[in-house]
Amino acid sequence: MDSIAIFSPGSVANVCCGFDVLGFCLDPIGDRMIVRQSKTPGIRISDVKGFKVPLNPKKNVASVAAEALLKDYPSKFGYEIEIDKTIKPGSGLGSSASSASGAVFAINELMGSPLDRKQLIQYALAGERLASGAKHADNLAPVLLGGFTLVRCLESMDVLPLPTPNELVASIVHPKIELKTSYARAILKKEVFLQDAVHQWANVGAFVSALYTNDYDLISRSLEDIIIEPNRSMLIPEYDALKSSALESGALGFGISGSGPSVFALSQGTKTAKKVVQSMSDILAPLDLAFDTYVSNINQKGIQII
Numbered sequence: 001m002d003s004i005a006i007f008s009p010g011s012v013a014n015v016c017c018g019f020d021v022l023g024f025c026l027d028p029i030g031d032r033m034i035v036r037q038s039k040t041p042g043i044r045i046s047d048v049k050g051f052k053v054p055l056n057p058k059k060n061v062a063s064v065a066a067e068a069l070l071k072d073y074p075s076k077f078g079y080e081i082e083i084d085k086t087i088k089p090g091s092g093l094g095s096s097a098s099s100a101s102g103a104v105f106a107i108n109e110l111m112g113s114p115l116d117r118k119q120l121i122q123y124a125l126a127g128e129r130l131a132s133g134a135k136h137a138d139n140l141a142p143v144l145l146g147g148f149t150l151v152r153c154l155e156s157m158d159v160l161p162l163p164t165p166n167e168l169v170a171s172i173v174h175p176k177i178e179l180k181t182s183y184a185r186a187i188l189k190k191e192v193f194l195q196d197a198v199h200q201w202a203n204v205g206a207f208v209s210a211l212y213t214n215d216y217d218l219i220s221r222s223l224e225d226i227i228i229e230p231n232r233s234m235l236i237p238e239y240d241a242l243k244s245s246a247l248e249s250g251a252l253g254f255g256i257s258g259s260g261p262s263v264f265a266l267s268q269g270t271k272t273a274k275k276v277v278q279s280m281s282d283i284l285a286p287l288d289l290a291f292d293t294y295v296s297n298i299n300q301k302g303i304q305i306i
């Protein structure tokens with residue numbers, strides 16, 4: 001095999017209470033990538049379609065992640081990466097994670113799969129750090145492993161796949177403004193009150209328990225973010241109205257997708273998820289602001305060869 005085509009999905013990070021640790025994988029959107037083995041050593045970005053991202057391999061998250069992999073697993077071949085980006089950079093839907101994970105996944109396959117999907121996360125992290133200035137794997141883990149994931153510890157790469165209750169469906173609204181993760185991180189408070197930390201980590205524990213026990217009421221009670229949302233929500237047009245409309249339409253919970261500007265809701269059943277996305281569209285429709293909407297099952301497979 002000297003070339004491979006893959007679909008690398010989008011993802012929702014944080015999932016309200018789990019800043020930098022929780023994430024889940026989306027179904028309907030993702031980058032398509034073709035990676036070709038070449039006789040010329042090194043990594044090249046041969047073509048980018050869709051959204052504009054750098055062709056310079058030192059500035060592109062896919063090639064930077066690929067370089068990190070090749071540093072530990074040298075190859076006599078080079079690799080050319082073609083990216084058809086459908087996830088807008090700065091959307092909060094895991095655009096950089098999709099490209100970075102896709103590159104290391106594809107090259108690993110072409111090398112005969114020396115690493116498993118979990119081991120690839122540490123290499124994709126180099127791309128994520130380039131994109132946001134910080135190492136976080138809450139998008140990378142669900143893209144590579146599928147479903148819900150929890151990053152317990154980055155240093156030891158202790159990443160846990162979590163179960164998905166059958167009827168859980170996501171509603172996503174992406175207002176088309178660009179919000180850089182680096183900026184959305186820079187505005188966060190560096191310290192939190194102990195009582196807020198206690199509240200938040202209780203919610204993370206409860207949410208994980210709820211995923212295991214299919215407890216939709218507990219999912220609803222624990223989808224709450226008292227630490228990050230107050231700072232970031234002010235960057236998102238009509239945030240409070242979107243949240244109220246989603247919850248009034250039956251969503252179990254609502255929050256910022258990753259660092260925004262996209263927002264997400266989780267619902268029990270596709271019928272409610274569609275109603276929720278419609279109610280959020282009704283809030284944004286009168287504004288002079290383009291936006292996309294998606295209703296997505298929780299993608300259990302993660303990156304796939306196509």
Ligand code: HSE
Binds near residue numbers: 014019092258
């Ligand atoms: N956990 C990261 C953040 C996700 O919220 O900054 C970025 O997509």
